[in-house]
Amino acid sequence: MTRTPRNDKRERLIQAADKLIYEQTFHTTTLADIAKVADVPLGNVYYYFKTKEAIMDAVLHKRASEWRVLFQQWEQIPDTKQRLVAMLKHHLEQSDTLCRFGCMIGSLCQELGKQGGAIAQAASTLLNDILKWLETQFAQMGKGDRSRQLAEFFLSNVQGMTLLSVTFNSPEYLQRQSVNLEDWLQAV
Numbered sequence: 644m645t646r647t648p649r650n651d652k653r654e655r656l657i658q659a660a661d662k663l664i665y666e667q668t669f670h671t672t673t674l675a676d677i678a679k680v681a682d683v684p685l686g687n688v689y690y691y692f693k694t695k696e697a698i699m700d701a702v703l704h705k706r707a708s709e710w711r712v713l714f715q716q717w718e719q720i721p722d723t724k725q726r727l728v729a730m731l732k733h734h735l736e737q738s739d740t741l742c743r744f745g746c747m748i749g750s751l752c753q754e755l756g757k758q759g760g761a762i763a764q765a766a767s768t769l770l771n772d773i774l775k776w777l778e779t780q781f782a783q784m785g786k787g788d789r790s791r792q793l794a795e796f797f798l799s800n801v802q803g804m805t806l807l808s809v810t811f812n813s814p815e816y817l818q819r820q821s822v823n824l825e826d827w828l829q830a831v
Contacts, residue, residue, distance in 0.1 A: 653691045653701075655681040661702045665747050668754055669699060669762075696762050703765050706748065707772065714776050723783045724828050727797065730777075734801055735821050738814040745809040748773070749802045774798055784831070793831065800824050 659680035663672040674695055678685040692698040713733065717726045734741070744750065748769045755763040777794035786793055804820035807813075 652681070652683050652687065656683055656688060656691055656698060657701045657705055660698045661705060664699070664702060664751065666744055669695075669751065670754065670758075674698070699762050700765060703762075703769060707769055710769065710772060723780050724831075727777070727780055727828055728825055731801070731821050731824060734805070735817055738808065738817045741805050741817060742808045742812050742814050746802060746805045749805060770798075781831075786831070797824065797828075 656677060660672070660677045663676050663680060667676070672695075674688050674692075675685050677698065678688045688698075692701065713730075717729045720726045720729055748766075752763075752766050752770050755766045757763075774794055777797055778790045781790035781793040781797075800820065801824070804817050804824075807816035807820075
């Protein structure tokens, strides 16, 4: 598929919105901010997205697609526990960014969840998709009825270590708790 100038501008707007919303929050990011970072005239933004909520929807689709790719990559790992370790390592690889801005999905869900509405529901779908993938992994490990509970425990720990790291601006929490979570995985 050949990129047309229209697609290029639209993609630049989505990329800019994704970055700014992550670094500044959805509510403090303006369409003017997005247009400036994307190098698109503000008036042209409305040609691609009628509202800030519409651009947020495109960002959510982008993030969901990125996670589907990650899930597919991790599914190639034969050992189920090692898939979960790969997810944990993926998180750790971003420790500098996570210490500055928190979890891209967790932070967004928390922010939008306070306001409610359609985009909050759409954002929660991202976290729910991760939870479902984790649950599937635990089910494949033979954990049966406990799979959902174990998935929630794993995800809660990942989100909690990220919160501590951003709060105290220290990757040590991510590193230390990742080791603890990996040890827990080996014992499960």
